[in-house]
Each structure stands twice: as C-alpha cells, then as structure tokens.
C-alpha cells in the first residue's frame with residue numbers, strides 16, 4: 419500500500435473492511451459455528467470465544483429517508499453504529515454482548531420492524547422498481563411486495579417451512595430482480611406489442627439503434643413514414659425497443675399482468691442451482707391488493723409446506739413429485755403457454771447488437 423494519502427473518488431465502493439464491526443474484524447475467518455436462537459435472532463461463536471449476536475428485520479427495499487434515519491438511529495443506539503443489509507435487503511443489527519439483544523429487539527418491535535427471516539422461512543422480497551420509477555414496468559413491484567408480506571408475514575416472523583423460501587418480484591422480463599433463481603417469484607409480463615407513434619419516432623429515435631435493439635429482429639425500417647415497423651409474430655413483448663426509442667410505448671393497462679415462476683435457487687447444497695420454471699403464465703393486474711396473485715402464491719407455499727420433506731427446497735420438492743403432480747396438488751391450470759413453442763429464439767437470444775456487446 420502506498421504511503422501517499424488516498425485520493426477520494428466516486429469510482430467503486432469503499433473497501434468493505436472499514437464497515438465491519440470490531441468483533442467481526444478481530445475474528446475474521448475464525449468463526450467456528452452459528453446457532454439460530456429464534457426466527458430473527460442468531461449467534462455466531464468464534465474460535466477465540468468471542469460471540470456475535472445478530473437480529474434480522476425485513477425492509478421494504480425502497481426505503482424512505484425517514485426509515486433510513488430510524489434504522490441508523492437504532493444502529494447508533496445499540497450497535498455502535500454498525501449494521502448490514504443482506505442480499506435480500508433484510509437489515510441485520512449486530513451486537514457483541516448478549517445483554518444488548520433484548521433492548522435492541524424491543525426498540526425494533528416498538529418502531530414497527532418485523533423481526534424474522536432466519537432459517538426455514540420466507541425471505542424478505544427482493545424486488546425491482548415498478549410503476550414508481552421504471553418506464554417498462556408491466557406491474558408494480560413495491561405494491562406487490564407490500565401485499566405479499568401483509569399476507570405471508572407469519573412465515574417470516576413465526577411459522578417455519580421445510581426449508582428457506584426466497585421470494586422475488588420483477589416488474590418486467592428485463593428482470594432486474596432475482597426472479598430466475600428464487601423459490602417463488604412474480605414477473606410482470608406484457609402481452610401486446612409496442613405501439614409505434616410514427617410522428618414521434620422521427621424526432622425522438624435513432625432508427626438503426628432501435629432496429630438493433632430487438633433480440634428477435636422483429637423491427638425493420640419503414641421509409642414511407644420515416645419510422646419503423648414491427649413483424650408482430652416475431653415480437654415477444656420484451657420492451658427492449660421502448661428502452662431505446664421512447665416513441666414505442668408497450669405499457670397496456672388491460673393486457674399487462676403477472677406470471678409466477680417457481681423452483682429456482684442459487685445454493686448448490688444437496689442439488690445443483692436451478693433456474694425458475696413457469697407455474698402460472700398470467701394473472702391480471704389488480705391493484706391495490708392483487709388478490710388473485712397473492713392467493714396463488716399462498717396456494718403454492720402451503721402445498722409445498724404440506725408436501726415437502728424437511729430440508730427440501732421448493733424446486734427439489736417439485737422435481738421429486740413431478741411437474742404433472744405439482745399441477746394436480748396445487749390445482750393450478752396447465753396451459754398452452756407452459757409449452758415453449760416460440761420459434762424465433764434461434765440458437766440464442768443474444769443476437770442483437772445490444773446483447774452482443
């Protein structure tokens with residue numbers, strides 16, 4: 419390391435080591451085991467005899483500044499200012515003295531935070547931007563997360579499942595969320611092609627890059643209108659062209675909706691990591707409570723809870739009983755959309771310039 423003072427830049431994150439609580443820094447790489455003490459409460463024990471208690475709470479992921487201030491105040495008051503966010507956006511408060519645990523949990527409960535999510539339970543829902551922020555959303559993300567956690571909260575705070583169940587929401591198939599590798603995931607889907615606003619295309623869009631943005635080569639020039647045209651049967655409603663050309667909006671209040679995919683996981687414990695597979699092709703957007711979607715997720719979760727063996731992840735359970743039986747026991751309909759017969763994918767989706775480079 420150079421002796422020169424380090425230049426402050428905004429390139430890349432600062433080194434994580436400076437954010438580690440002193441007890442973690444001291445025992446780095448020397449943790450012997452950990453023990454789960456409750457649904458949102460665990461202790462790590464080091465070879466040196468040091469212990470670290472962790473309390474986990476859910477966060478809605480998109481956080482207001484008031485909530486962030488609350489979280490920081492609690493960390494300042496109880497944890498010497500240290501906290502961490504997990505990959506699922508749970509907030510973890512860590513203390514090095516058992517006597518600090520109860521007051522910390524009391525304040526978290528008093529402030530309305532949900533404690534839980536450790537062990538065989540649902541995770542906090544990892545999600546994307548939704549209507550609040552993104553132009554290509556086919557559904558909302560924050561709203562769906564809210565209604566899902568309102569309904570399934572007991573599986574975070576008290577009830578246990580055969581194994582952990584990771585939940586995710588992505589508001590379109592661009593899929594900024596971890597939908598492809600989560601146990602139960604919702605993904606917003608468009609069902610109609612983009613509408614071309616010819617009078618705006620020529621002023622707002624660059625024709626070659628708009629054509630190049632389509633993964634299935636569905637877009638071609640329309641010289642007569644100084645615009646583009648779409649070969650509808652090749653369009654898979656991905657919305658990629660709308661990201662490049664704002665004169666091709668794809669949002670459709672009547673036909674946009676939600677698909678449910680299940681059985682994905684990142685872990686390689688007991689079986690290989692898995693991609694999620696389609697369980698429900700489309701449910702309508704019915705804000706503010708999305709009752710059909712929440713009921714379908716609960717149905718899948720409860721059927722898994724009743725039928726899986728201890729330690730079986732949702733995808734492992736479905737593979738053991740077979741997909742045919744999965745549709746039978748859940749009562750979900752097997753439809754034409756479950757059969758992948760789209761002929762324009764060719765060998766790979768990575769055909770457009772945007773994907774090649």
Ligand code: SF4
Pocket residue numbers: 546547548552553554555556588589590591592593594595
């Ligand atoms: S998943 Fe789609 S709609 Fe949602 S934030 Fe990402 S790109 Fe936007």
Ligand code: SF4
Pocket residue numbers: 611612631632633634635636637648652653654655656657658659660668
């Ligand atoms: S980029 Fe996607 S939405 Fe746009 S025309 Fe191509 S397939 Fe359809």
